[in-house]
Amino acid sequence: MTAPGPAAPPRPRWPWIAGAALLGAALAASWFALPVRQIGVSGNVQVPAAEIKQLAGAHAGFGWLYYGSWRARGLLDSPWIESAVVTRRFPDRVSITVTERRPVARWNAGSAVQAVAADGTVMPGGRGLERLPLIEGWGPDRHRDALRVLSALSAYNVRSVTYTPAGLRVKLPTGSIWSGDLDSLLKYAGSITMYPNTDLAIYPWGVSVQE
DSSP, rough: OOOOOOOOOOOOOOOHHHHHHHHHHHHHOOOOOOOOEEEEESSSSSHHHHHHHHTOOOOOOGGGOOOOOHHHGGGGGSSTTEEEEEEETTTTEEEEEEEEEOOOEEOOSSOEEEEETTTOEEEESSOOOTTOEEEEEESOOOOHHHHHHHTGGGGGGGOEEEETTTTTEEOOSSSSSSSOOHHHHHHHHGGGGGSSSEEEEEEETTEEEEE
């Protein structure tokens, strides 16, 4: 039986420690050597560029190599911003291109008039919205029903849609439409071309011309 030989000496760990230290130094150096110096914003109309930069966490001095979509996710916290593309350009530039939601109406929700997109998203504030049709009313919120009416009557320059628990009234440049049933209103919406400059009432069984 052979006696075991002497144990092998432990391998020194200093190369690994030195390598980690060098890597950490390299990362730190890259942060300071490649800071973000230029930040471009495009595609925005309603949201100021300064607000977009803040939402995106983009500010001068942040490490260019480490800036990415994870940091820019705050852009989607704004109801105005539908999507965004963030691009890094060597050595120090970050470009942010946003696509804003398009307001299709104003909604008087009681406390303030706010912009509304076609998908029902409510967007506070906004500029140049005075010519958009106005949605208002009382009772349970029906602004999404009103948006469906605006879409169906988009060719008729609708001025306003007023909702109540009893129905919806559409104000046109000349004349108006009232209906207590949304589906009937959408079904017979095309009938207004047959009765221009008139007040119409739409029921499940047909259209009534108001004298």
